[in-house]
Amino acid sequence: MTVPHVLFILTNASEIGPNKRRTGFFFPEVAHPFEVFDAAGVAVEYASPLGGPPPHDGYDDADPAQRAFRDNKAFQRMSRSRKLSEVDVLDYDAIFFPGGLGPMVDIAKDPDVKRAVLRAWNAGRIVAAVCHGPAAFLGVTLDDGTPLVRGRRLTSFSNAEEAGYARADVPFELESALRAEGAEYDASAPWQAKVIVDGRLMTGQNPASGGPLAQAIVAALRTQTR
Numbered sequence: 001m002t003v004p005h006v007l008f009i010l011t012n013a014s015e016i017g018p019n020k021r022r023t024g025f026f027f028p029e030v031a032h033p034f035e036v037f038d039a040a041g042v043a044v045e046y047a048s049p050l051g052g053p054p055p056h057d058g059y060d061d062a063d064p065a066q067r068a069f070r071d072n073k074a075f076q077r078m079s080r081s082r083k084l085s086e087v088d089v090l091d092y093d094a095i096f097f098p099g100g101l102g103p104m105v106d107i108a109k110d111p112d113v114k115r116a117v118l119r120a121w122n123a124g125r126i127v128a129a130v131c132h133g134p135a136a137f138l139g140v141t142l143d144d145g146t147p148l149v150r151g152r153r154l155t156s157f158s159n160a161e162e163a164g165y166a167r168a169d170v171p172f173e174l175e176s177a178l179r180a181e182g183a184e185y186d187a188s189a190p191w192q193a194k195v196i197v198d199g200r201l202m203t204g205q206n207p208a209s210g211g212p213l214a215q216a217i218v219a220a221l222r223t224q225t226r
Contacts, residue, residue, distance in 0.1 A: 011102030024055030099131025150182030
């Protein structure tokens, strides 16, 4: 049986905003999906715009999944993430963008990220993101000139959540930006898990959504390999 492969594309940004708030990827949004993928026999590899060790925040030693990931060899591999421009996303069955505030700095505008999203999408791959990760979809334009997200159902970290978390630090509100490109945005109450699957476009709203989103990706991968 062929082993499915998922590429995590991570931020390299370690700070954000006028107050230079420490950031990176949000640790549980990697640890919880990894736990799901690992249990399902899905291989995970890592890339980032610059390569090397992606910064992180939000680590909680009281969370067994986060502790397990920190102690796993996968965490060591992540510290040697490949430079995205040197990776062919078509070597993978899905690409996945974890959140954290970092993606609002680099993932939101990096041209290699936009090329990777478009290449994966056009080739029929699963394209997924959680929390602030859907910033990766902004500015991605299909061959007919329309934004990738136009008319597509999705979610992300909401304006209501941002208001109580990092509004003073982020350069824009992600929900508003996705709506401006024509996305059919929906969200649950702040900090409640929500996953939206619109064909191959799969999104989760917030940290609580990382594991459930990974479960949806696993289900889709199993359908593809039947």
